[in-house]
Amino acid sequence: MLDDLIANNRAWAEAKCQADPGFFSRLEGxxxxxxxxxxxxDSRVPANEIVGLDPGELFVHRNVANLAPPQDANYLSVLQYAVEVLKVRHVLVVGHYGCGGVQAALDGARLGLIDHWLHPIREIAETHRHELAALADVRARRDRLCELNVMRQVRNVASDIFVRDAWARGQALSVHGWVYALSDGLVRDLGVTLSSVAEYEGRR
Incomplete structure (x- = not known):
């Protein structure tokens, strides 16, 4: 089984070299x-493939339910490096419809260690309980909570000191909220982009 992965890698590298002989030498830089x-x-959400970017063109951080928790050192380290060293111009918070983590938070079942991780989503669900309760079925509630979660994480990213400092020094940086649909492979822009402190403060 693992041999198949090695064989796939060899075939991929060979195809890359044939299509673009200088690809790996550039990537090495x-x-x-x-x-x-x-x-x-989620294994069904391959970041680079979804947006058609090659290795080296997209810096990626992934976790269960695409959270940006202000107390998580892993996420914060990625964000700081991306903003201060790589000087990325866009932070994309990308959720997906049918997210198992969001569904677990909505169900409220006790799952063990991950319960602590999913707690912020349960808080979002509680804040918007009336809106969610008005939706007709479980799938609609889950997918709306996926959107609400992305919107909250956009604000978490925009409130971080690394992003605020970047804006203060005039660095071009925008934080976007998207949701990917497994059903058709398309990304939806939720229209919650923040590009400055003024925009962040204006959308409280």
């Missing part, structure tokens, strides 16, 4: 992606 992708760990 310093990366300079314009985008940071904060997405879900």
């Amino acid at each position: 310093q990366q300079s992606p314009a985008y940071l992708w904060i997405g879900c760990s």
